Amino acid sequence: MTLMAGNILEGTVINITNFGAFVEVEGKTGLVHISEVADSFVKDIRVHLKEQDKVKVKVLAIDDNGKISLSIKQAMPAQKKSVKPVEIDWSSENKKQNQNNFEDIMSKFLKESEEKLQDVKKHQDFKSKGKKNF
Incomplete structure (x- = not known):
């Protein structure tokens, strides 16, 4: 060849x-x-x-x-990669637990982001009051 x-x-x-x-x-x-x-x-x-x-x-x-x-790797025959499917427990108990977990995460996120937003607003108000108008 x-x-x-x-x-x-x-x-x-x-x-x-x-x-x-x-x-x-x-x-x-x-x-x-x-x-x-x-x-x-x-x-x-x-x-x-x-x-x-x-x-x-x-x-x-x-x-x-x-x-x-x-x-060398391109000379090897293409191998089918065996992918093992993930087993999911679709029981209602597991679904409720995941739902509650998601809701807890979202409420924590909202609380933290609201606190951060208030801190930013306070900081901006403090900066604008410190400036003198000429």
Whole structure:
């Protein structure tokens, strides 16, 4: 297979740095940036890769200077993420408790915001009385 953007090929890790891994593909060397190693955050690339590892890579781009950008995570088949549904208790007791809790939160919010508004008004009145008219 030729080296073209979008192709998925097998390569060999030849060097690992803090910012990525250099992979040899079809006699040429390309870079897999650390952000393209795995779907999750990669703090230490050496946890995921070792020199001489055989990896599948997707060719992202080849620039005019011949630099090859590669991705391991994009070469992996799309995996369906299993999402476990949240269980909700729809009983009337739970509903009333949540409703009361919401009402408590709202009344506390209204009380606090009214107090803050009164403080602001007092402060404005104090500032305007302190100014002298010329």
